[in-house]
Amino acid sequence: xxxxxxxxELMRYLDGEVGPEExxxxxxxxxESTEMRRDLVVFRTMKDDLQGLNLATGQGNGSVWDAVNxxxxxxxxxxxxxxxxxxxxxxxxxxxxxxxxxFLEKVATGAVAIGILLLLASVIWDRxxxxxxxxxxxxxx
Amino acid sequence: xxxxxxxxLIRKCKTGDSRFYEPLVRAYEQPGLRLAxxxxxxxxxxxxxLQAAFVRAFQALGRFDLRRPFGPWFFQILRNQCRxxxxxxxxxxxxxxxxxxxxxxxxSREDGPERYQEKGQARRLLxxxxxxxxEEHREIIILKELQGLRYGEIAAVLEIPEGTVAxxxxxxxxxxxxxxxxxxxxxx
Numbered sequence: 001x002x003x004x005x006x007x008x009e010l011m012r013y014l015d016g017e018v019g020p021e022e023x024x025x026x027x028x029x030x031x032e033s034t035e036m037r038r039d040l041v042v043f044r045t046m047k048d049d050l051q052g053l054n055l056a057t058g059q060g061n062g063s064v065w066d067a068v069n070x071x072x073x074x075x076x077x078x079x080x081x082x083x084x085x086x087x088x089x090x091x092x093x094x095x096x097x098x099x100x101x102x103f104l105e106k107v108a109t110g111a112v113a114i115g116i117l118l119l120l121a122s123v124i125w126d127r128x129x130x131x132x133x134x135x136x137x138x139x140x141x
Numbered sequence: 142x143x144x145x146x147x148x149x150l151i152r153k154c155k156t157g158d159s160r161f162y163e164p165l166v167r168a169y170e171q172p173g174l175r176l177a178x179x180x181x182x183x184x185x186x187x188x189x190x191l192q193a194a195f196v197r198a199f200q201a202l203g204r205f206d207l208r209r210p211f212g213p214w215f216f217q218i219l220r221n222q223c224r225x226x227x228x229x230x231x232x233x234x235x236x237x238x239x240x241x242x243x244x245x246x247x248x249s250r251e252d253g254p255e256r257y258q259e260k261g262q263a264r265r266l267l268x269x270x271x272x273x274x275x276e277e278h279r280e281i282i283i284l285k286e287l288q289g290l291r292y293g294e295i296a297a298v299l300e301i302p303e304g305t306v307a308x309x310x311x312x313x314x315x316x317x318x319x320x321x322x323x324x325x326x327x328x329x
Contacts, residue, residue: 008307015285015310017292043314049263050286064188065166068195072159 005029005036014043142168147211155202165211166195172212172288173219179283180223182272190226194219213297216288220280220298227276263326270320278313285310 005013005026012018013026030036096106142164153161170191177187177194198218205214271279284295296303 007311008304011307011310011314012292015292015307017307042318046267046314046317047286049267050282051289052264053268053287063167064170064192064195065163067192068166068199069159069163071192071196072162072199 005033010036010040010043014040014047144210148207151202151205151207151211154199155205159199162195162199169212169215170195173215175287176216176219176283177223179271179287180220180276180280181226186226190219190222194222197222213290213294216284216290216298217300224276266321266324266326267317270317270324270326273320273323274313274316277309278316281306281309281313282317 009018009022009026013023018026030040096109147165147168150161150165154165173191173194174187177190178184181187181190194215198215201218205211271282274282281295281299284290284298290298292306293303295306299306299309301309
């Protein structure tokens with residue numbers, strides 16, 4: 001009487017992961033087991049049908065390359081823009097502070113600039129807090 | 142794409158030049174999309190995951206061992222991306238109707254109209270049953286049947302010993318069969 005085929009061996013046989021000798025041994029063992037043969041038929045049919053699920057191939061699904069490329073190159077652009085802007089801002093502040101303008105003029109301009117920045121920061125902060133508790137934030141618009 | 146060409150492209154990408162990444166993306170996007178779609182269940186999330194995985198893979202190329210094949214390494218990243226998405230609020234396995242969006246390769250017309258219809262119905266049921274089984278079962282079935290990976294490759298993607306693949310596949314197929322039976326399907 002042949003050795004019983006394990007479930008793992010049955011899977012390897014079904015998936016073509018056995019050598020010729022093991023294959024012969026499994027086939028001989030299965031001759032004696034109706035249950036194994038039935039399992040094999042079920043799994044093989046399922047396998048064929050699963051392989052027939054030809055999902056999302058080709059037509060209608062454009063390449064993701066453009067989106068990937070944008071994501072790979074965009075951070076470099078942002079870094080350059082931020083560094084450049086900071087350098088310009090620092091130079092502008094330095095040039096303004098060391099300029100021969102009247103002191104009161106500098107204080108007034110500085111107050112307006114700081115006020116605008118504070119208002120902007122508070123609006124951004126409010127929007128961020130709203131976004132955190134927004135139940136619809138994952139919905140695509 | 143041959144392994145030598147692939148290695149050369151990766152070597153160039155490792156210098157940070159993303160132009161050489163395009164052929165790799167184009168070569169792996171269809172199998173990648175199949176994996177992501179199988180894991181996430183709908184095309185929009187699958188594309189998001191695929192895109193994010195390609196970006197992650199490019200950023201991790203510095204640590205990539207050139208002696209290894211790119212495919213299983215990339216699928217491992219993609220699988221982790223899909224799992225992250227499933228765990229976050231961004232996505233859950235949402236079954237997409239098998240209508241205009243997903244293609245089904247029809248059974249051979251030579252089988253006759255009845256068998257043709259039967260096959261189509263069986264595949265619809267399978268797709269629905271995939272939603273019902275656990276994530277771990279689903280991913281190994283997709284890697285084997287939809288991706289057509291060998292046991293060694295599946296082991297590399299799932300980071301499990303090769304000897305465990307057969308046993309996990311058995312349990313996954315058994316779970317799928319039970320899900321089909323629960324749906325009232327006689328299989329085969």
